[in-house]
Amino acid sequence: MTVEHYWAPTTLPDALDHLRGGDVTILAGGTDLMPQTHAGRVTLKRGLLNVRRVPELHRVERAEGAVRIGALCTITELMRDPLVREHFGLLADACDHFASDQLRNAATIGGNVCNASPAGDTLVPLLALDAEVELASKPDGRVETRRVPLADFFTGPGRTARAPNELLCAIRLPLPPPGFVGRFFKFGTRPALDISAISIAIGGVRSGRALTHVRVAYGAVAPVPLRARKTEAALEGAPLDAAAIDRVAATARDEVRPIDDVRASAWYRKELVFNMTRRILGDVAQA
Secondary structure, three states: OOOOEEEOOOOHHHHHHHHOOOOEEEEOOOOOHHHHHHOOOOOOOOEEEEOOOOHHHHOEEEEOOEEEEEOOOEHHHHHHOHHHHHHOHHHHHHHOOOOOHHHHHHOEHHHHHHHOOOOOOOHHHHHHOOOEEEEEEOOOOOOEEEEEEHHHHEEEOOEEOOOOOOEEEEEEEEOOOOOEEEEEEEEOOOOOOOOOOEEEEEEEEEEOOEEEEEEEEEEOOOOOOEEOHHHHHHHEOOEOOHHHHHHHHHHHHHHOOOOOOOOOOHHHHHHHHHHHHHHHHHHHHHO
16 A cells, blocks of 8 residues: 655644544654565555654653653663663663664664564563553544553554554553562573564562562563463562472463474473573572
8 A cells, every 4th residue: 555644743642633543554663664564564554654753752751650661762762761770670681682783773662562572572571560551542632541551452463452543652660669670581593683582571579588579571482472470470479499490480381382483493482481480580599
């Protein structure tokens, strides 16, 4: 389909006006949209909406016990942002493993979330940090917003709960409690510049020899980035000794649902999940 209309609004209400008809492709960083379009895997709609000139989509700020990250913040900006580095080292670490420097300078956090790849590099740490997405629309001439937990936002590979008339404006991360520790791991043929064979994020509050308020997430092991609830339950409050760590890692291996593809077999991914979960928890226990 040929693009018939191109818009580059400078305010959020104007951007939402253009989305009211629904037949619109949203352009942010373009690092995934453009290659997918050229490869014939994505067809641009009649309207192309470039949202890069909307200033409020670029901000990182504190908001009601949380940090609100504008959807157009680039991966490089996140990796260097003082608030992100102070409170969300888990996310900053994942950004450091994201693609190349050139792509980090253009790719946006909102684009990575809306792309909804099961292997998206930022999605796993965002899940482990209890992220919510903020969606805006203008159905009756007034801007309306709603929040959706990130774990509920992904509905399938490349699919989300965003309605055609909505724009993802921000990602909200609650400030971690005192004593929070987090770890991120990505396995691929290279530490960056490659799609993950698996990725892991584990976070929790250190309480003696145990973790509480546990959050565990895995990437590239299910149709959507996986919040591993059974693994969280097994880890919550358990002493981080060798036997407990093995039980948690075995629970994780049983919980994931990987497929065979060109990057790894399902069996290999399950074994990676077991071994790397065990290694991460062993590192936390010795810290």
